[in-house]
Amino acid sequence: MRVSSYTSQLSGATTLSHSPDEFTDAQKRRDEKIWQLQLEHRASLPYNQFDVQSSEELQRLFQADRNRTYHPRPGIESIYKHADAIVRERWIDQGIWKDEWNGGVRTRQALEARETSRVRDRDRVGYRARPRTLRQ
Numbered sequence: 001m002r003v004s005s006y007t008s009q010l011s012g013a014t015t016l017s018h019s020p021d022e023f024t025d026a027q028k029r030r031d032e033k034i035w036q037l038q039l040e041h042r043a044s045l046p047y048n049q050f051d052v053q054s055s056e057e058l059q060r061l062f063q064a065d066r067n068r069t070y071h072p073r074p075g076i077e078s079i080y081k082h083a084d085a086i087v088r089e090r091w092i093d094q095g096i097w098k099d100e101w102n103g104g105v106r107t108r109q110a111l112e113a114r115e116t117s118r119v120r121d122r123d124r125v126g127y128r129a130r131p132r133t134l135r136q
Helices: 025-044 046-066 079-094 105-116
Strands: none
Touching: 025 046, 046 079
């Protein structure tokens, strides 16, 4: 007996389902809009606002140091902490600062920023849920 008698002719048909290679323009625009909103949301978080303002203050202090007009405050050991202290005082004056941030807005808000800026998989364009498997 020949082995070839047990095989069939190849049909050329695939068993894979068709999936589009490219997203439609509407899907691309939606995905871009979601991405832009996420960036804007992250930028509005207190952690990021504090970081940006502190960096700007730090640049101002470095410029003052180059101009020899920088006078460090007593009890503040670095120019970086000085910049943070200036922003913190400004936020206290403006009523933005919260007492629970006394450990620093950077440490407390890092967790909040991470939690609130997560992208939910089901909201992403092109997301396909993986089937759940039973653990044994």
